[in-house]
Amino acid sequence: MKPPGALRMKDLCAETGLSRQAIHFYIQAGLLPEGEKTGKNMAWYGPAHVERLRLIRRLQEERFLPLKTIRALLAGETDELPDAQRNLLTEVSTLLPPAVVGAERGVPVAEAAARHGVPIAEVERMIELGLLAVRGDGPTREIAADAVRLLDLWRQFRALGFTPERGWTVDDLQPFAAASEALVAHETTLLFERMSDLDPRAVASMIERALPVLHAALIHLHHAAIRAVFAQVGAARAAAAAPPRPTTKE
Numbered sequence: 001m002k003p004p005g006a007l008r009m010k011d012l013c014a015e016t017g018l019s020r021q022a023i024h025f026y027i028q029a030g031l032l033p034e035g036e037k038t039g040k041n042m043a044w045y046g047p048a049h050v051e052r053l054r055l056i057r058r059l060q061e062e063r064f065l066p067l068k069t070i071r072a073l074l075a076g077e078t079d080e081l082p083d084a085q086r087n088l089l090t091e092v093s094t095l096l097p098p099a100v101v102g103a104e105r106g107v108p109v110a111e112a113a114a115r116h117g118v119p120i121a122e123v124e125r126m127i128e129l130g131l132l133a134v135r136g137d138g139p140t141r142e143i144a145a146d147a148v149r150l151l152d153l154w155r156q157f158r159a160l161g162f163t164p165e166r167g168w169t170v171d172d173l174q175p176f177a178a179a180s181e182a183l184v185a186h187e188t189t190l191l192f193e194r195m196s197d198l199d200p201r202a203v204a205s206m207i208e209r210a211l212p213v214l215h216a217a218l219i220h221l222h223h224a225a226i227r228a229v230f231a232q233v234g235a236a237r238a239a240a241a242a243p244p245r246p247t248t249k250e
Contacts, residue, residue, distance in 0.1 A: 011045075066130040118154055122154070126154075132150060
């Protein structure tokens with residue numbers, strides 16, 4: 001017997017405009033709970049599934065959020081925060097300029113790949129790894145305009161000799177993405193601890209002005225760390241190449 005308000009998969013597709021494959025993908029990715037199974041290939045879905053799918057699409061298409069970020073938001077990881085801090089996070093995100101919180105415009109995936117000379121397979125891998133946020137499905141998919149910058153940087157990286165023949169792949173960008181996420185998590189903690197009493201507009205303004213300074217500091221520290229590593233390697237090689245000291249006989 002059909003529960004009140006229950007939907008079959010085909011009805012859920014019609015209500016949300018999503019394909020069966022897309023809905024199953026969201027379920028497998030942990031973004032959408034499974035339906036109430038009534039058989040091996042049959043399940044009922046309810047209004048909550050419709051609202052969740054609409055929210056996922058809105059976060060993808062309006063904010064260009066990657067799926068792993070959407071999954072964290074839907075998991076309610078901010079629920080334990082005090083109301084003032086949670087509200088601050090929400091308000092600040094709406095006040096920051098698009099370059100910080102995600103662009104509203106997009107570039108078709110194939111066009112972005114061709115424009116920046118990056119093989120479409122590598123672009124698809126970036127999307128798969130969550131390095132590029134996209135909205136839409138199939139040939140209508142778009143990359144956030146500000147995220148396209150990564151393709152140009154990757155093209156430059158390739159041109160410097162970091163080629164597939166040398167073993168360099170898109171997957172090598174993952175540690176940088178992970179480090180960035182860890183840094184943002186740390187910054188968010190400090191923001192909540194030290195600035196939750198300020199007006200969100202003041203916080204947004206401070207962040208916008210501070211980002212160039214913090215980015216410059218990060219570049220400086222990265223360069224310093226690299227120089228230190230190469231200095232150690234150079235010293236070790238010099239020591240290994242030096243002739244042995246003559247032993248003194250008594």
